[in-house]
Amino acid sequence: MDREQLIEEVTNAIWKMRVSQKRKRSGESDSGRGMVLNYLYEHQGQASPGDLRDYMHVTTPRVTAVLNELEEDRLIVRETAACDRRRVSVKLTDLGRERVGQRRKKKWEETARLIDLLGAEDAEALLRICRVVEKLGDN
Secondary structure: OOHHHHHHHHHHHHHHHHHHHHHHHOOOOOOOHHHHHHHHHHOOOEEOHHHHHHHHOOOHHHHHHHHHHHHHOOOEEEEEOOOOOOOEEEEEOHHHHHHHHHHHHHHHHHHHHHHHHHOHHHHHHHHHHHHHHHHHHHO
């Protein structure tokens, strides 16, 4: 596996492992803001509150609280569908997209430093371990 691919794989594996652990804890130490922003970023910048609830494994009021915070910080907007006022779509703002991009770039750089420090063989071992821990978190 080349260095770039290894960085990408380890970054994704660490992220997935952390997400599975956060889901298990139901947001004990994290308000869920990062999960929402990343989910939106990976889904063309928009999703329904129900999609977010299902992804985060939390209650509807918890999703509403997180969305309120993100909206207050101008990172997302909620739009009501014109044809059905009951349908709401959550969308990343330009500022939200920029923040997620910055955060992802920082994570990539941190992972690249880790890969360089570990070397290819140990980095691939770390990747295998992260994948096992992720599976344990999903159970």
